[in-house]
Amino acid sequence: MQNNINAIWKIASSQIQLKISDKNFKVWFSKIKLISIDGNVATISCPNAFTSDFIQSNYLITTQQAISNAFGENVELAFTINKDNSVANNIDFPIFEESTKEVEIKKNNDSNLNPKYTMDNFVVGQSNRIAHAAALAIIQNPGQVYNPFFIYGGVGLGKTHLMQAIGNSLAKTNNANVLYISSEAFLNELVDAIQRGKTDNSRKKYRERDVLIIDDIQFISGKQRTQEEFFHIFNTLQQANKQIILASDRPPKDIQNLEERLVSRFEGGMVADIEMPDEETRLAILKKKCEEKNFLIDEDIIKLIADGNASNIRELEGLLTKLIANQNIAGKTLNKEEAAKIIGVSFKKKTRRLKPQDVINIICERFGVSQKEIKGQKRTSSIVLPRQVAMYILRTELNLSLIEVANIIRRKDHTTVIHAVDKIENMISTNTELKHQINEIKDNLR
Ligand code: ADP
Numbered sequence: 001m002q003n004n005i006n007a008i009w010k011i012a013s014s015q016i017q018l019k020i021s022d023k024n025f026k027v028w029f030s031k032i033k034l035i036s037i038d039g040n041v042a043t044i045s046c047p048n049a050f051t052s053d054f055i056q057s058n059y060l061i062t063t064q065q066a067i068s069n070a071f072g073e074n075v076e077l078a079f080t081i082n083k084d085n086s087v088a089n090n091i092d093f094p095i096f097e098e099s100t101k102e103v104e105i106k107k108n109n110d111s112n113l114n115p116k117y118t119m120d121n122f123v124v125g126q127s128n129r130i131a132h133a134a135a136l137a138i139i140q141n142p143g144q145v146y147n148p149f150f151i152y153g154g155v156g157l158g159k160t161h162l163m164q165a166i167g168n169s170l171a172k173t174n175n176a177n178v179l180y181i182s183s184e185a186f187l188n189e190l191v192d193a194i195q196r197g198k199t200d201n202s203r204k205k206y207r208e209r210d211v212l213i214i215d216d217i218q219f220i221s222g223k224q225r226t227q228e229e230f231f232h233i234f235n236t237l238q239q240a241n242k243q244i245i246l247a248s249d250r251p252p253k254d255i256q257n258l259e260e261r262l263v264s265r266f267e268g269g270m271v272a273d274i275e276m277p278d279e280e281t282r283l284a285i286l287k288k289k290c291e292e293k294n295f296l297i298d299e300d301i302i303k304l305i306a307d308g309n310a311s312n313i314r315e316l317e318g319l320l321t322k323l324i325a326n327q328n329i330a331g332k333t334l335n336k337e338e339a340a341k342i343i344g345v346s347f348k349k350k351t352r353r354l355k356p357q358d359v360i361n362i363i364c365e366r367f368g369v370s371q372k373e374i375k376g377q378k379r380t381s382s383i384v385l386p387r388q389v390a391m392y393i394l395r396t397e398l399n400l401s402l403i404e405v406a407n408i409i410r411r412k413d414h415t416t417v418i419h420a421v422d423k424i425e426n427m428i429s430t431n432t433e434l435k436h437q438i439n440e441i442k443d444n445l446r
C-alpha cells in the first residue's frame, strides 16, 4: 500500500506541477507528502503549520483534484504536521528527473545550458518551421545573419527548447562561450550591478560571451533603469557580432512599457513565432519523447494523447508522464481503454463539467466588470468586449448552442452570439494581447 501511496503522490504532484509555477511548486510542494488514504480521506504531511495553512488556503482544490485523479476516486484532504521532515526531504521523484524544468542544469560549466535540449530532438512542423530554419541559419553563421533572434509564442510550445538547442550546438561545434539566463536572474543581476554602481563590470561580464540567450524577456516590461542598462549590453554585444537570442510570450511591440529603442532593436533581427503544432507534429513529438524515455507505447494510445485536450506541448508531455507512471504502477502494458481512462477522461470530464457560471465569474474578474453588467444592456465598450468574450468562450469551450449562450447572457436574439463569436475570432487574429488574455482565461478554466 505504501508503494501505491508513493506512486499516487508522484502522479498527483506531477499534475500539480503542471498547474502552478515552478517556483511555487518548489517552495510549497517539494517538502510535503501524501502519507495515507483511508476510505476517502487522503492525509498529507507538511513540514510545518505555515506550509499546511498556505496549501489549504491556496492550493486545496488543486491538490484535492490531483490526488482524486491519481487515486481514481474523489478524496477529501486531511493535513498533519511532521516536524521530522527528513523523511519528506528524502522523497525521490523519479518522474521529475525526466521533466523539462530549466532548473535541472548540469553544473559542469557556467553556460546554464541543459544538454537535453538539442536540435536533433526538436521536432519540426508547420508551427515552428520558420523559427527552426532561423535557428539552423544562426548555427551556421552566429552573430551574422539574424541578430538578435527573437522567438515568441505561448507557454510550453518549445521556445526554451529551441534557444537552448542553438546554444548547445554552438557550444559544441564552435566551442562558443554561451550564457543562457532567465530574465529573472538577468534582471536581478542588473539591479544589483546598478545599485552597487558596478554596471561596467556587468557589461564586461556579458561582453565576454559569444552567445547571450535570455528567456522570457517580456518581464523587462516597465523596468526602466534595467532596460537602459540592457540597451547598452545589447549594443555592445551586437556591435561585436555576438549572437543574441531572446524569447518572449508576445512579439516585441506588444511588450508593454518597453522603450521604443529596445522594441526597434528586437525587431531589427529576426522575429519568429512558434504556435501550437498540428496533429501530425504533436504525434511526432510524442513519439520522440517516448523514444527518449525508452517507453514502448501503442500508436493508438499516442493518438489519444495527441487528440486530447492539452493546449501545449508541456501538457502533452504531462499526459505521457502520467501514463508512464500509471503503467509502472500497474506493472503491465495498459490497453487503450485503460489509457483513455487515465488521460482522456479526466481531461474531457473537466471540460464537460465546466459550468457557464465559471466562465462568467472568471471573465468578470479578469475584465473588472460585474455579472449584472455582462448580462445587462449597457453598450459601453468596456462592457461589450467582456460580454462578447464570454459568449465566445461559452460557445467554443463549452460547446453550448447559440440559443443556450443567448439565454445565459440574456440576449433576445441568438444572432448576437454569432456576431460576438465572429467579432472575437477576428480580433484575436490581429490583437495578440487579447489572444493572450483569452488563452489565459481558457487555461484557467481547464
Ligand atoms: P516554452 O519555453 O515555449 O514554454 P519549452 O521549450 O519549455 O516551452 O517546451 C516545453 C516542452 O515541450 C519541453 O519538454 C520541450 O522539449 C517540448 N517541446 C516543445 N516543442 C518541441 C518540439 N518541436 N520538439 C520536441 N519537443 C518539444
Ligand code: MG
Pocket: 156, 159, 160, 161, 215
Ligand atoms: Mg520557456
